[in-house]
């Protein structure tokens with residue numbers, strides 16, 4: 001029931017007694033007007049307070065009583081609280097299954113508090129992320145969460161699996177790391193945040209991690225072993241749903257085989273939500289080092305930019321022969337971009353890999369197109385156009401309508417799966 005309904009219900013009740021109501025109205029008119037006004041002001045302030053406090057929490061939809069409902073993180077220091085027990089469970093698993101030290105473990109526990117109040121049911125619909133560590137469930141972040149359950153057990157299992165495969169760098173960087181370095185490793189390698197990203201709240205998270213270490217007695221050494229095969233160095237996708245169908249040259253698409261469009265243009269969801277001035281492509285098999293995650297140039301051209309930034313991560317920009325620029329973002333490392341500035345590139349040439357550096361928590365490639373500026377790939381950058389206007393054989397199912405900005409091309413909505421051989425008509429528009 002919302003406030004309006006409550007108000008209506010109480011009005012209905014009072015209208016059932018007409019005489020009482022009339023009397024009250026008289027009293028109000030005669031004596032009570034100042035009191036009424038004061039009461040109204042008080043009520044409005046109260047409502048505003050409620051609205052303000054809801055605003056703060058609007059990132060998360062806590063629809064469960066796990067961890068004690070709304071006060072989920074408030075009592076994490078209390079050994080009898082559910083959230084404390086959940087954190088203890090995670091700590092034990094990280095210790096026994098991943099060989100993490102006390103300092104190492106304080107990092108994911110503290111970051112879990114920051115990300116979700118350590119609530120396995122936390123959901124951020126705007127960012128399409130969920131769970132304790134706010135994994136991507138689609139959209140810009142790709143779908144890392146998959147069919148994980150909204151429970152601590154299931155999510156800790158997912159985290160440990162990722163620590164041993166796709167996100168092994170989190171663990172290798174944590175070997176012998178102190179508390180602050182462990183926080184850096186988890187934020188940068190696991191959360192995909194840039195070193196200087198304000199989302200990290202570095203000072204606060206360091207203080208929280210220190211408290212976590214004390215409360216959970218995380219005073220033990222680790223035995224992370226990355227040298228003898230304990231840790232899988234990468235995903236080995238178990239099969240080949242992905243028919244590679246050649247080199248990717250024929251498609252004029254940045255990826256090859258089966259893929260999804262996980263982030264639209266000019267908003268992640270295509271026409272609502274936060275701005276996203278590119279399109280995210282994610283192959284169905286999307287490890288960071290397998291061939292299925294290769295990214296191919298969609299045009300002939302020259303490499304003009306190869307660098308890292310906190311949003312696009314490691315990215316490469318290729319200037320085509322008509323002077324337009326195509327941006328490919330989030331490569332796992334600069335080395336994963338296998339071309340260099342100045343290189344001449346052929347359409348269909350393997351240039352980089354899907355990854356999730358920068359502002360991304362799922363493995364994908366972000367493709368942006370600018371007609372005039374090699375650095376203009378942010379929201380409203382002059383010259384930016386819809387990738388659907390530029391790419392040949394863009395899947396028609398992902399194109400929603402004409403662009404909302406003049407001449408910048410059609411809207412794109414997340415869709416798929418597609419196969420690069422199942423082309424729709426050539427809608428190139430240049």
Ligand SMILES: [Zn+2]
Pocket residue numbers: 140263276278279280365366367
């Ligand atoms: Zn993107």
